[in-house]
Every structure is written in structure tokens, then in C-alpha cells.
Amino acid sequence: MQTQPKTLTEAIRYYSNQQTCIDAVAYLRWPDGKPVCPKCNTVEGERKHYWLNTQKRWKCYSCRKQFSVKVGSVFEDSALSLDIWLIALWMLCNCKNGVSSYEIGRATGIAQKSAWFVLQRLRLVLKDVQPVPMGAGEANPVEMDECFIGGKPKNMHRSRRLKLKLGTNGYAEKTAVFGMLERGSRQVRATVIPNVKRETLQKKILENVGFGVECPACFVPVAKRELDKESVWDEGRSTSLSRW
Ligand SMILES: [Zn+2]
Numbered sequence: 001m002q003t004q005p006k007t008l009t010e011a012i013r014y015y016s017n018q019q020t021c022i023d024a025v026a027y028l029r030w031p032d033g034k035p036v037c038p039k040c041n042t043v044e045g046e047r048k049h050y051w052l053n054t055q056k057r058w059k060c061y062s063c064r065k066q067f068s069v070k071v072g073s074v075f076e077d078s079a080l081s082l083d084i085w086l087i088a089l090w091m092l093c094n095c096k097n098g099v100s101s102y103e104i105g106r107a108t109g110i111a112q113k114s115a116w117f118v119l120q121r122l123r124l125v126l127k128d129v130q131p132v133p134m135g136a137g138e139a140n141p142v143e144m145d146e147c148f149i150g151g152k153p154k155n156m157h158r159s160r161r162l163k164l165k166l167g168t169n170g171y172a173e174k175t176a177v178f179g180m181l182e183r184g185s186r187q188v189r190a191t192v193i194p195n196v197k198r199e200t201l202q203k204k205i206l207e208n209v210g211f212g213v214e215c216p217a218c219f220v221p222v223a224k225r226e227l228d229k230e231s232v233w234d235e236g237r238s239t240s241l242s243r244w
Pocket residue numbers: 037038039040041042060061062063064065
């Protein structure tokens with residue numbers, strides 16, 4: 001996957017080719033280009049699995065069973081074609097302000113309910129992906145901020161408020177979210193954190209930001225510029241609360 005589509009139109013055109021989709025998924029699953037048989041776990045080594053071009057499947061040289069790129073992946077058991085999954089994945093990864101199932105539905109022509117299912121599964125998969133460090137340093141700074149997401153106690157039903165032991169003014173039950181924005185690439189990461197204590201935040205920063213030669217202890221917040229607040233947090237709040 002050398003040429004990544006930059007816009008949604010490009011992505012739709014790019015993934016309209018079945019072979020491109022298979023190659024893209026194969027690359028995501030086996031970055032070294034060696035498919036593994038999901039039935040017997042035989043790794044392609046000196047001997048290669050047979051590629052059945054008309055059926056768009058491999059045939060394992062060891063157990064002789066056939067497998068498609070979908071078998072054993074999140075796309076298995078789905079009637080939706082790969083291009084829809086990949087367009088949804090592209091939108092999920094590239095729309096900075098988040099993407100709703102309605103938008104995916106409109107872009108791909110599938111029902112909103114199916115799009116919601118697609119998004120749920122993709123999010124589950126992305127959750128386990130080990131993050132690549134974001135670039136730090138003077139040339140490529142990373143902005144960070146935390147915020148609280150959750151309903152106001154005064155809008156809750158009385159029974160729920162009693163259950164959470166809240167008054168009408170408490171904020172104790174809101175969820176703390178920590179966000180990071182790489183200023184150069186406009187890449188955003190947000191993660192739920194148990195609290196906003198210094199140690200918690202520092203741990204998240206060390207997990208996500210590559211420091212290079214700079215010492216993490218020298219990390220000084222740049223001015224009081226809040227993480228593109230209006231565009232990230234406010235959008236995130238509205239979409240996450242209403243549709244996600
Ligand atoms: Zn096999």
C-alpha cells in the first residue's frame with residue numbers, strides 16, 4: 001500500500017477494485033507479505049500457498065484447504081464487501097472530528113444500522129493496535145489536553161442520580177478523556193483515562209509521544225493553547241454523545 005488515498009472520493013475510487021481491497025487487507029494482516037493459513041497456521045515460507053486467481057483465494061500447500069483474506073479476520077461472517085469495510089475504516093481513521101454511522105451509510109450506501117455494526121467492530125480492532133509514537137520536538141509539536149465527557153446530573157433521571165449518589169451539581173461521574181494532536185499531520189488521538197493526575201497523564205504521554213533526544217522531564221506546555229478545542233472536543237462531544 002504505497003499510495004494511500006487522500007480524500008474520500010479517492011478512497012471510494014481506490015477501493016472499487018476488488019484486488020486492491022484484497023491486497024490492502026492482506027497487507028494489514030500480514031505486513032511481511034506472507035499469508036498464514038487460518039486453518040492449520042502454516043506460514044508461507046520457501047513454499048508458497050497457491051493463489052487461485054478466479055476465486056480470489058489461497059489454497060494452503062500444507063492442509064490443502066482454501067482460505068480467503070477475510071477468514072479469521074474481523075471481516076469474516078460479514079455479507080458486506082471489503083470495499084465498504086475499507087472505506088469505513090478509511091473514514092474512521094481520517095475524519096478528525098469523528099465519523100458517525102449515518103455518514104458511513106450515506107457514503108457507502110449501506111443502512112445506518114449496518115454502518116453502526118461496522119464501526120463498532122472496527123473500533124474494537126483499532127483499540128488493540130499498538131500506537132506508533134507521534135512526532136515531538138520543536139519541528140513537530142504535539143498538543144495535549146484533557147476534558148470531561150458525560151451527562152449533567154441535573155438532566156439525569158432521579159433514580160439514576162440516586163444510584164450514582166449525585167446531587168444536581170456534581171461532576172464526579174463524568175469520564176476523563178485525554179487527547180493529543182500532532183500539529184504537523186493533524187493526527188488526533190483520544191483515550192479514556194481513570195483520572196487526570198500527573199502520573200496518569202505522564203504515562204499516556206510516554207506511551208504515545210516519541211521524544212527523540214529530548215528529555216521528557218523538559219516537557220513544558222506551550223502557551224495555553226488548548227488542543228484545537230472548538231474543533232476536536234466540541235465535535236467529539238456532540239457526536240460521541242448523540243450517535244456513537
Ligand atoms: Zn493450512
